[in-house]
Amino acid sequence: MxxxxxxxxxxxxxxxxxxxxxxxxxxxxxxxxxxxxxxxxxxxxxxxxxxxxxxxxxxxxxxxxxxxxxxxxxxxxxxxxxxxxxxxxxxxxxxxxxxxxxxxxxxxxxxxxxxxxxxxxxxxxxxxxDIPGLIPVPIGGDAARGREVFATNCAQCHGSTGAGGVAGAGAWTPPVAGKGAIAIAEAIRVGPFQMPAFSPEQIPAEQVADVAAFLQEVDEDAGTPVTGLIELNPVYASGLAAIFVLAIVLSLLWIAGRPSWFPDPAGQHRRGTQPDAPVGATMADQETRS
Ligand code: HEC
Ligand code: HEC
Missing domain, CATH: 1.10.760 (Cytochrome Bc1 Complex; Chain D, domain 2)
Incomplete structure (x- = not known):
């Protein structure tokens, strides 16, 4: 079908x-x-x-x-x-x-x-x-199973953690974590505006509840929406990757022969200690004095 x-x-x-x-x-x-x-x-x-x-x-x-x-x-x-x-x-x-x-x-x-x-x-x-239909009644679900259902059916548009955002080519999807179980169940069956509708054959009622449980769990974890947005937005992701690569290249340069334009920490250290007399001499001086 x-x-x-x-x-x-x-x-x-x-x-x-x-x-x-x-x-x-x-x-x-x-x-x-x-x-x-x-x-x-x-x-x-x-x-x-x-x-x-x-x-x-x-x-x-x-x-x-x-x-x-x-x-x-x-x-x-x-x-x-x-x-x-x-x-x-x-x-x-x-x-x-x-x-x-x-x-x-x-x-x-x-x-x-x-x-x-x-x-x-x-x-x-x-x-x-005479407008038909009913407001769905939420039932308990399993967040771990919901993660899989969400990954298969929803993540391509709303991001893997439901953070929504810029989906590319001017398209935008709303954040869905934290919208509540009823809104999730309604949206899945209704397919509001540009969103496709999912029939009970595609996503049965238990899986709708699982998705709601997953999105509830995600919402309670404050850190994840940011990750979701980065995942969804290739510009952020490539920017982060570039900074990461630059950091690695700079560290390697540092380890394998410092280029001349890099500050020399050893030199700085020497400059800082130069005025002091060698430790041995100080000891000797002290001995003579006593
Ligand atoms: C093809 C892309 C696409 C897919 C797949 C998709 N959605 Fe959506 N969804 C949208 C868009 C776009 C909207 C906003 C529609 C509007 O208001 O204009 C939306 C709206 C929603 C809303 C309402 C939130 C709000 O603030 O308006 C919920 C809840 C939602 N989606 C959940 C889901 C779930 C759960 C799935 C998976 C079962 C899913 N969506 C699959 C694109 C998608
Ligand atoms: C300022 C004008 C305006 C007001 C006020 C407004 N709407 Fe709408 N509504 C629109 C437009 C325009 C669309 C189509 C939007 C689109 O397709 O992006 C729409 C679409 C909708 C749809 C989806 C219809 C479909 O065929 O998909 C529903 C449902 C809806 N409105 C309900 C309401 C309700 C309920 C209210 C009052 C609480 C309301 N609207 C107030 C302009 C309005």
Whole structure:
């Protein structure tokens, strides 16, 4: 099965889960509405959406343009890419709302919506526009196995320790260590923006948890992100290598015949001791005096 077909299958599973959930909600006599948001919560969510999202995505969430420009903004309603975990992810990591002057710049991260408001907005949009999917529930994982899963599937873009950074040719990936297990699980299945999505066939749920455990462990080790960045950035790496080689060459020169432009430590030492009389003479003088 090709990567694309697998991703499609993954989506079918997600959509099927969403449809089942909606069907279950509809079947309950109380109805979906009463189970989800209270009137006050819905009002709060609508206000947050109006202030933080509607200027670009439209009051009806059908997309539009960035105000004052012709730059297109994708729809959130009726957009097959947009799911509950995608909505949660973009607000959780601060990718949305973006800076007004450059909403396409994927380097900006600014979390402006708190946990409570975020969950309200997600639930509100899901309810209003039948957006499918669920926010994943984190389970415990094994960091050692996660390291391997990450090395195989993620390191080529995010660096071996998830430090992110300049991936070459103008491409940029965000740091992922320290983003939390839920954001990791969401991103793996969603494939936000330029990132590919991974289906449960490619990365099963236990491996998603393993990756989250690995990234958690990396985040707790303060030293590693720097190494990750150097690994990922060939300019830094070659600069460091050049300094290292220069240091070795200079040490070898020093050992095997000092060049004339090198200071002579032995000479300096002699100059420093020259005024003193030889040790033996001093001893003799002292003896004569006593
Ligand atoms: C300043 C304008 C602006 C605001 C405000 C804004 N967005 Fe966006 N949004 C964009 C643009 C532009 C894109 C497409 C970016 C890209 O493709 O790089 C986008 C993309 C998205 C996507 C991905 C859609 C897809 O098809 O992949 C989601 C989800 C999203 N926005 C949700 C939100 C939510 C939720 C809010 C409010 C909390 C919000 N946005 C606020 C401009 C905005
Ligand atoms: C082909 C390159 C690529 C691969 C492979 C990849 N990612 Fe990503 N990932 C990206 C890019 C690019 C973004 C940022 C998308 C955006 O916001 O525009 C991203 C975003 C993320 C985010 C959201 C962080 C944030 O601040 O927006 C997480 C979490 C993440 N990736 C985890 C992973 C994990 C775990 C894997 C491996 C299973 C992986 N990625 C594989 C390129 C990749």
């Amino acid at each position: 090709s990567q694309r077909n697998r991703a499609l299958l993954g989506w079918l599973v997600v959509v099927a889960a969403g449809v089942t959930l909606l069907a279950a909600r509809g079947a309950s006599p109380a109805g979906a509405q009463s189970e989800a948001l209270t009137a006050a919560q819905r009002e709060r969510a609508a206000t947050v959406y109006a202030v933080q999202c509607a200027t670009c995505h439209g009051a009806d969430a059908r997309g539009g343009v960035v105000p004052g420009t012709d730059d297109p903004v994708p729809a959130l309603a009726g957009n097959p890419d947009v799911t509950v975990p995608y909505l949660d992810l973009v607000m959780r990591v601060g990718r949305m709302p973006p800076p007004e002057n450059d909403p396409y710049d994927n380097r900006a991260r600014n979390v402006v919506i708190g946990d409570t408001d975020r969950l309200l907005v997600v639930e509100y949009l899901a309810e209003q526009f």
